[in-house]
Amino acid sequence: MSKPILIMKSHGQLEPFDEKKVRTSIARTGADKKVVDQVLDVIKKKLKPKMRTSDIYKLVNIELDKLKPWAAARYNLRDAIIKMGPTGFHFEKYVASILNAYGYDAITPDTYQGACISHEVDVTAKKEGRTAFIEAKFRHDYRGTVNIKDTMSTWTRFLDLVDGSKVELCPHFDEAWIVTNARFTDQSLKYGHCKNMVLIGWNHPRERTFAHMVDLNALYPVTLIKDLNKPELEALASENIMLCRDIIGLEIPKLKQKTGFSISRAENIIKSCEAIISGDKV
Numbered sequence: 001m002s003k004p005i006l007i008m009k010s011h012g013q014l015e016p017f018d019e020k021k022v023r024t025s026i027a028r029t030g031a032d033k034k035v036v037d038q039v040l041d042v043i044k045k046k047l048k049p050k051m052r053t054s055d056i057y058k059l060v061n062i063e064l065d066k067l068k069p070w071a072a073a074r075y076n077l078r079d080a081i082i083k084m085g086p087t088g089f090h091f092e093k094y095v096a097s098i099l100n101a102y103g104y105d106a107i108t109p110d111t112y113q114g115a116c117i118s119h120e121v122d123v124t125a126k127k128e129g130r131t132a133f134i135e136a137k138f139r140h141d142y143r144g145t146v147n148i149k150d151t152m153s154t155w156t157r158f159l160d161l162v163d164g165s166k167v168e169l170c171p172h173f174d175e176a177w178i179v180t181n182a183r184f185t186d187q188s189l190k191y192g193h194c195k196n197m198v199l200i201g202w203n204h205p206r207e208r209t210f211a212h213m214v215d216l217n218a219l220y221p222v223t224l225i226k227d228l229n230k231p232e233l234e235a236l237a238s239e240n241i242m243l244c245r246d247i248i249g250l251e252i253p254k255l256k257q258k259t260g261f262s263i264s265r266a267e268n269i270i271k272s273c274e275a276i277i278s279g280d281k282v
Contacts, residue, residue: 088138
């Protein structure tokens with residue numbers, strides 16, 4: 001039996017190439033088995049010892065784009081979220097949009113007064129009589145994490161707001177959440193679970209990761225549109241249009257009115273989102 005090819009992870013360690021993991025990441029896009037097999041065949045032929053995972057990712061994207069451009073767009077979800085940066089403000093709006101799609105009444109409220117100090121609040125979400133205080137932790141690097149200090153800080157801010165609500169300085173909050181496009185450190189998870197916080201990250205919890213929440217209901221961000229530029233993103237975000245599915249629900253003149261796009265550009269953006277959402281059904 002031949003030895004497995006070792007590849008270079010983002011943290012600099014060598015690990016055996018995991019075909020199953022790559023297969024799962026491609027299948028996540030909705031591409032059928034034939035396409036997945038075709039892409040994997042190319043990847044395995046071009047695989048070299050100590051090849052970086054980022055280079056493998058690029059190869060997968062190139063091959064997917066040749067076969068199914070809409071699947072390549074979906075495969076780029078993590079990059080698309082990073083394109084919302086660098087401040088994370090658009091990420092907060094995206095998180096609110098996702099939660100609204102799941103039946104929450106979610107907003108990005110700005111500042112609330114706690115018992116001791118005022119706090120910039122990223123997102124609040126109401127559902128079934130409970131209100132969550134949510135910190136949207138945006139990271140613009142794949143290697144970024146949410147560490148123990150981040151989680152403890154969120155919990156402390158939550159407690160100050162809870163105390164503030166008791167003397168009617170701010171609304172009442174029942175839960176503290178962290179939603180992130182990054183990974184939680186082990187200590188961060190341990191502390192958050194001890195405090196019964198809701199922690200949603202790129203790979204946590206296993207049954208409802210951030211990526212899974214997006215894929216399950218096709219809550220793909222507008223930044224998956226390959227040629228979307230920064231001014232266009234700003235125009236969409238100013239109208240709280242962060243999801244492709246919100247764009248395909250608009251008529252071309254309405255999108256033009258909301259954003260100032262030309263008729264032809266509005267048409268192209270709607271078509272791009274239709275392809276991303278519907279795949280081969282378009």
